[in-house]
Amino acid sequence: MTIYDLFMEPLEKTGLRRLRKKLIKKASGDVLEIGAGTGLNLPYYREEQVSSVVLMDRDLKSKALKKKSSNHKNLKLIFREENVMNLSFPDERFDTVVFTLVFCTVADVEKGLKEIRRVLKKDGKIIFIEHVRPESKALGRTFDTATPLWKKLAKGCHLNRKTMEQLRSSGFELKLEGKMMKNIFLGGTGKIKRTAQ
Template identity: 45%
Template sequence: MAKLFAFFYDMLMSPLEKRWIARVRKKIITDLEGEILEIGTGTGANFPYYSKEKVDRLVSVEPNPFMIDQARDRALENGLKVEFHKGMAETLPFKNGEFDTVIATLVLCSVEDPHKVFKEIKRVCKQGGRIVLFEHVRTESRSLASLQDFLTPAWKHLCDGCHLNRNTGRYMRESGIEITREMKYFKGIFVELEGINR
């Protein structure tokens, strides 16, 4: 299933990427600088938007080896030097306070334990460092949220563990990260979140 998901992911996401997601990626990534950890890199969709002048070090963690292969190709296409690690976000293989910024886009829906993931994000991000997220989440619309709840069991099986109804913003707040910016799209189905590690 992991190989099949990796093969079709970019094709399935292409319409949304072209319509607006690529613009969001560009907006939240272009100004990132210093030492950056990207959690759940996937096929490397964020790579075209990093500034080679501003990024001192870019580190990727991704559990799907087939997606890592595609991300390596995309890094080469964009002339981007990336350190790739196969691993889970719940157990990051890095030192405390190693990164200036931690970023994740459209990935925290599929982690097994979001509480552990945010604990790890806080651990590896420097005090005062940035946490930048773009995720799809449980919607504010009651009727659409009920539909998300209904679809999630089958959706998780088809889409590599993706939870349509995950309230990622709540997990972020509960972790103690200070949220400094929040922007919602489409009745809150998608959200940009930026915070400071306190």
């Protein structure tokens, strides 16, 4: 288990693991997972409905990923080190694009989401879990205040991003299917809005 996995364990126990399981099992066809990290979503892909999974990260944790992937011999896994803001894949290459706890850190969210739209098939789906700025005014302000320090401690992670709004304004239609901790963690699926195609 990596330090990241240990750090995440309380959250995983509180409901994150259940949410991963519920959502990742919906991935099908050719899948791109952005910011795959240490591979915490890997156990939940269904081999019978997934053709391949490209596990991509700007800083590929090859050792952790390869260790976890050894339990999934029938899953075709491809490892790639790239940045979501500038993907090397052709247009409309993937049936599913997965990202969990990634857009809190991506430097230019709009650019990253535009790339996801480009590589996703027109009838493809996104699967996401993200933590976002709290709805409560007081907590929202607290998260704003804490973000500059937290960013330094947690590799650029923002506590106050409005990622759902950014997803919608980038042309995705969302179906929220899970939440945790007073809606700070939101998970769901989405597709490209017809008007945005």
